[in-house]
Amino acid sequence: MKFKKIIAVLLTAVLAISLSGWNAAMASSAKAPAESKTITIWAWDDNFNVKAANIAKSYYQKLHPDVKVNVVSMALDDIRQKMNVAFASDNYEGMPNIVLVEDYSIGGYLKAFPGVMRDLSSIVKPKDWMSYKLSSMTVGGKIYGVPFDSGVTGMFYRTDYLKKAGYTAKDMQNITWDKFIEIGKNVKKKTGASMMQITSGDLTLMKIMMQSSGSWYVKKDGKTLNIYGNNVTEECLKTYQKLIKSGIILSLPGWDAEVQAIQKGQLATVVDGCWIASTIETAKNQKGKWALAPIPRMAGVKNSVNASNVGGASWYVIDKVNGAKTAEDFLKQTFAGNVKYLNELVQQINLVSTYKNTNGFTNYKKASAFFSGQTTFESFNKWAAQVPAVNYGINTYAIDSIVEESLQSVLQGANIKATTKTIQERAAALDK
């Protein structure tokens, strides 16, 4: 009898404990979570983006020691994949507060997952930033990102090779692609070096040419395809054809090969985004043999300028992850117009910012010994202001692949207009 009593008491105790535990759990889960004081940032490239985020972290934590900032370095592919999975399943567990997204890709996310990214219009004023940068992150008048690096392009060239071929710096200013081919032929003849490289699987040149002409695969609305019947597209394909046929191009299979070619001195020019400068600088024995000029423009397009943009990324806040307000404040105090901070980035990571007012950017004025004493930052900043704004739409990379494939038939003599029609048809199928 006594034994039974003890068992009964024990059972009651166990029940009471588990019930109270359950109640406690219920109570805690019912409560709305408080604004998190810990924010997480995802970015790729340790030497550039991640470094910038870490410097921002130290800036912000001086102002707000109570906020914990986690900067996570992650491969671009991983970030893309994780975002796709999380956004599609509407499950944001383990996602960061702030994420770096390529300008070519962000349009797709903003369109497919409205409301996921936080509206940052209150901290990013259109007047402060270069309009070509803002266009990719603006939907319905609202700005969803904080612009980061500029992909403003330039033409880096080997002064020694061009001198050998009989050209001076003056001959390189504001040329057309036709002039570029003509110079290239001479350079090839005199030095044996190729004028430039084209890397398979990467349609950088196409994008540079299109944006310099103020045009893209889609129209300003980001939706309507703008390939067939677009003079710019046709001219771009034509220029490609001319460049390759001329024999001044070094065909390469990848990024690694491109770096190798630069280091080996196989190239007379590199036409690419400003960020390529630090790669060129790795060829230390070529110091002082490089100079910078504006990129060639499209002769066949009236509005074409000697300025363009390629690549670049911006910061976004995932609104559905706890801590979004803190994350917004973090960006406000740093990337979104803290000139002192941005100026430090110019020195630390060779950042070319897309912030319009460069009064505080004292580091822009520094001359580069590697690039023949030129003030490259000032040049880039000047050209950046000329970059025509285009809307990248949502399928840039997918259409790139189609264009590259179609280019093969153009090279074999296919009709260009007919080819653009095929491209447009296949691009239209992407959305279906």
Added chain:
Amino acid sequence: MKRFLDRIKVSLQVNGLFLELVLLALAGILVASTLTLVTALRSSQKIYLNTVSRSVKQSLEQVREKMDTQNQTNAAIVNTLRTDEASRAYLMGQKDSPILEYRTMYYFVNMLQSLELSDESRNLKLVMVNRGGTIFYTGGYSGIALSPDRILKADYTKQAKNEVKKIHYQFVADGLSGRKEDKNCVVVSAAITYTLGEAPAGYIYFIISQERLRKFYTALSNDACRLMLIDDRGVVISAENEKLIGKKYPDIMKAVYKVENDHIPFANAAFNGAKVSIVAEPFGKWGMHAVGIIDGKIAAAMVREDSGYMIWSSFVSALLLAVILFWAIRKRTKPLMKLVEHMGRVREENTCEKIHIRGGYEVQQLENAYNVMVENINTYIENIMTVEKNKREIELSKLRMQINPHFIYNTLASIKFLIWNGEADKAAQAVDMFTSLLQSTISDDEEMVTVKEEFNNLKRYIVLQKIRFGDSIKVDINMDKDAKDCLIPKLVLQPFIENAFFHAFPQKYKNAMICVYAKVKGECLLCEILDNGCGITEEQAEIHRDTSTGIGIANVNERLRLMFGEAYSIEVSSEYGEGTIVTVKIPVHRERKEDRD
């Protein structure tokens, strides 16, 4: 304390049989359950290892499947690169028109990209060195230049050159580049030949990074069993613990071959000083083995965990068995104990009683035998006691009979004396007294009378004596209130008073006096007869022994002995010339009834 110990000793003696049986049974249970437990534990360890090694074997088979898939992918990539036209053009370094060159590159890259579609090939670092020593590579090596010399001179290139058709796998601690990301990788190498017999047009390499190697097994590895990859020489190629990689373990390798060749589930080996069990799965194509190392300690801990339950259950069942045995033995031995106890009491208390106990057949038989015996004994004792009683009564009455005549002589002598003196009245009174005295003594058959009655008789006797000796001797008779109804054998005091009358006062004494006094002291009735006469010396006492009074006192002595055994005393203390005190001490009896039993 000593008493307590004694009690324990006694109870141990009494319960000896029971304790012995219980201890024996407990010892039996203990031995049996320990043996069962040990056997069960040993077999459970064996069963555990068998089960674990079977599941580890399954895990290893999964690892092998993953490696197989990787192997197929590798073979497909190598095959594609060997047969693909763009690849051929690239490797042979064909120089055609710029357009063809560009197209070659496009298709080559496109082909490479298509290779990267599966999980097994994504992010593989592909390296190709063509006949001209030109090196091409993808992914992850940006910013540095790989040295074709270093690669062409390496072992893996030599292997590929020697066996051009085969795909070679080799663990290389510093990889193709010697950089951190290549550390501890497996280099896959193959030669590409387009014309049989000619030197290879180029070589293909790619790297299976340590991270990727780990992916083959990490998900299946756990604390109880660590999985790793080990090559034919016993060198660890991939392990979760970075420190183990590159180390050689010949002892493990011995166990691996034993498992693989003898087809046994596991073999024991020493691993970094610990006892482990090895499960292995060969992967001949790579010259590797997927190995599971089962931690002996964890296995033992697992068994211990199981054994907790086993120990508990055997403990509980042993306890239960012990309780049941205790109860059963108790039930069997308790009647026996009772019997023993009962018989012990017989010895101690001299009583023979029948016993009524319940028990098994044996006990019932014992009980019956005992009871019959007790009955017989009791009958015998009763008989003996009756005989003894009769004998005593006869003796007593004989003794009493002895007194009476003696007394009668003396009295009659006294009466005769009175008649001689012509005192007819006194004589008549004496005859009256004598008659009533005889009535109460001889006619009444009772052996015992109350002190009061006895004293009345004494008074009559004294009257008779006074008639004989005159009033010169004063007699005082007294008794305590509580002595009044005490029982005393008839005529016990009379001889002493007679003695006093006859011998205490040989001459005329002034104030001659005899006092008789009865009182109860404790459990004893004391009767004192005092006189202030001449007292007696030792010689006189001797002389008197055989006189008539002497006979009377001896008679009293004998009667008291018969009635009370040793529980009486007669003391005579005398001082010559001062007087004599006789003290008769007998146990107190109050009711006649008691006396009769």
